[in-house]
Each structure stands twice: as structure tokens, then as C-alpha cells.
Amino acid sequence: MNKPLLTVFTPAYNRAYTLPRTYDSLCRQENKNFIWLVVDDGSSDNTAELVEKWQGEACGFEIRYIYKENGGMHTAHNTAYANIDTELNVCIDSDDALAPNAVQIICDAWEKVRDKGYAGLLGLDAEFDGTVIGKGFPKELKETTLGDYYRNGGFGDKKLVLRTDVVREYPQYPVFEGEKFVPLGSLYTMIDRDYKLCVVDEVICLVEYMPDGSTKNMLRQYLKNPKGFRYSRLVTLQDRTTLKRRCVLYVHFAAESILAGESMLKDAPSKLMAVAAAPFGAALALYIKFKCR
Numbered sequence: 618m619n620k621p622l623l624t625v626f627t628p629a630y631n632r633a634y635t636l637p638r639t640y641d642s643l644c645r646q647e648n649k650n651f652i653w654l655v656v657d658d659g660s661s662d663n664t665a666e667l668v669e670k671w672q673g674e675a676c677g678f679e680i681r682y683i684y685k686e687n688g689g690m691h692t693a694h695n696t697a698y699a700n701i702d703t704e705l706n707v708c709i710d711s712d713d714a715l716a717p718n719a720v721q722i723i724c725d726a727w728e729k730v731r732d733k734g735y736a737g738l739l740g741l742d743a744e745f746d747g748t749v750i751g752k753g754f755p756k757e758l759k760e761t762t763l764g765d766y767y768r769n770g771g772f773g774d775k776k777l778v779l780r781t782d783v784v785r786e787y788p789q790y791p792v793f794e795g796e797k798f799v800p801l802g803s804l805y806t807m808i809d810r811d812y813k814l815c816v817v818d819e820v821i822c823l824v825e826y827m828p829d830g831s832t833k834n835m836l837r838q839y840l841k842n843p844k845g846f847r848y849s850r851l852v853t854l855q856d857r858t859t860l861k862r863r864c865v866l867y868v869h870f871a872a873e874s875i876l877a878g879e880s881m882l883k884d885a886p887s888k889l890m891a892v893a894a895a896p897f898g899a900a901l902a903l904y905i906k907f908k909c910r
Contacts, residue, residue: 623651624703628693630658632711633667642714648721649677656696659687689797691790698784707778716820726817736812737779740821750774754818762809776821798838799845803852840909843876854886871898
């Protein structure tokens with residue numbers, strides 16, 4: 618049997634009540650040329666028992682399970698990337714599902730472009746009723762970076778299928794004591810500097826934004842994880858962008874520095890812009906504390 622092309626990895630933290638939907642969507646794939654890797658981020662529910670039961674079923678694909686101490690989504694990604702041994706990988710969250718025939722879509726698309734130097738594929742997310750999240754792709758768009766897609770008017774979550782060797786060219790997400798969140802986009806920003814993505818104008822992932830998901834709790838995430846957000850701003854500030862965008866980034870950087878107890882001048886690419894943004898950053902930090910009180 619040929620080695621699978623793809624690893625579908627799923628970070629999971631106390632999501633035994635949604636994981637069966639993810640598992641069912643994998644079982645329904647006609648193409649079983651993939652491995653499912655569940656990274657259990659310190660769950661206290663019956664996630665381990667569920668996965669063990671599924672491993673004993675004749676599901677047609679290999680299921681791997683790794684348990685780690687709770688550290689947040691980004692550390693689960695670090696663990697996944699360190700253990701994946703297939704050419705491609707895609708993250709399907711524990712409250713989401715693979716779209717029908719998604720594995721075949723990925724395999725067919727990659728077969729056409731695997732020798733063209735792309736970092737991977739960029740596909741669509743949709744709600745469970747099939748409604749595409751945000752804006753789709755222009756018909757003429759065949760390749761892009763993730764950042765360019767959004768800068769050119771795109772919006773809404775999209776699904777990245779990445780080459781594993783490309784991911785490993787970049788630093789792992791940092792771990793900050795007392796924090797459990799670093800924006801995943803910091804890695805994608807670094808990849809954007811060196812690679813493009815092949816656009817696949819088809820739905821790969823079906824998503825549902827859960828009340829306990831990070832998307833729903835972003836302001837609280839800012840307050841609890843300022844060093845993680847500060848790191849992400851610094852990664853983005855290394856890129857060339859518009860003056861307006863840099864001003865916004867520096868305001869957030871200033872706010873996160875205040876919340877983290879760090880100097881606004883430390884690490885800032887432009888000390889002048891950091892100083893100018895300080896009053897606005899202080900106001901934003903107060904707003905975040907007020908909204909999360």
C-alpha cells in the first residue's frame with residue numbers, strides 16, 4: 618500500500634461531544650489516502666477513550682493519537698507538525714468536518730501542481746448548509762499568498778493545505794509562560810514571504826463557530842495572552858505594508874505591550890511609530906480591560 622499523501626490533524630481539548638462529527642466526515646471520504654492525527658491538548662473528558670474505540674474500527678485510514686499537557690491551540694499545532702510524516706497536512710478543528718470528497722479534491726489538485734513550488738493549496742471553508750464563509754475566490758485567481766488574498770478584498774476563513782517540509786522551514790510557535798494562545802497566522806505570514814499557494818475554488822472544510830471556540834472569545838484572548846499577540850504583531854511588522862496598516866499594527870502592538878507589561882520600544886522596528894501609537898494603544902488596552910471585566 619502506498620504511503621498516504623495527507624495528514625488530517627485535529628487539535629482537541631474537551632471536545633468529545635463534537636469529535637464524532639469530525640470522525641464521521643472522515644469515514645465518509647471515498648478516498649482514504651490520509652492519516653488522521655488527533656492531538657489531545659490535555660483533555661479531561663473521554664476523548665482518549667473515543668479515539669481508542671475508533672482505532673479499533675475498520676475505518677479505512679490510520680488513526681494516530683498524541684496526548685500532551687494543555688498548552689493551547691498553537692502548541693497542539695507544534696506537536697502535530699513535529700510528528701507528521703506525510704507530504705501534505707491540513708488542520709480540521711474538533712468542531713468542524715471535512716467536506717464531502719475533500720480528500721479527493723486535495724489529491725487531484727496537488728497532483729497537478731506538486732512540482733510548481735507552491736507551499737500548498739488554499740481552499741474554501743463553508744457552513745454546514747454549504748454557505749461559503751466570507752468571500753469566495755475570483756474566477757481568474759489561480760495562485761496567491763494568504764495575505765495578498767485578504768489585502769485584495771477577500772474575507773472570511775479559508776482552508777490551508779500545507780506542505781509539511783515547508784512548515785518545518787520556520788520556527789515553531791513560541792510558548793509564553795502563563796499564556797495559551799498565539800495567533801496561528803504568524804506562521805502563515807512567514808510562509809507568505811517565500812511561497813505562494815495554489816487556489817482551489819472548492820469547499821474543503823465545513824465549520825461551525827462554537828460558543829467555547831477562540832473565535833467567539835477574541836477580546837478575552839487579547840487580555841489573557843498579550844505576549845502571544847505581541848509576537849504576532851512583530852512578525853507582521855517585519856513585512857512591507859501600507860502606512861495605514863502599519864499604524865493600526867503599532868496601536869495593537871502598543872496595547873499588547875501594556876497588557877504584557879513589556880516596553881513598547883522593545884523589539885519595535887520603528888521606535889518613532891511605537892511612541893506615536895502609545896496613547897492610542899493605552900486607550901485600546903483600557904477598552905479591552907473594560908469589555909472583559
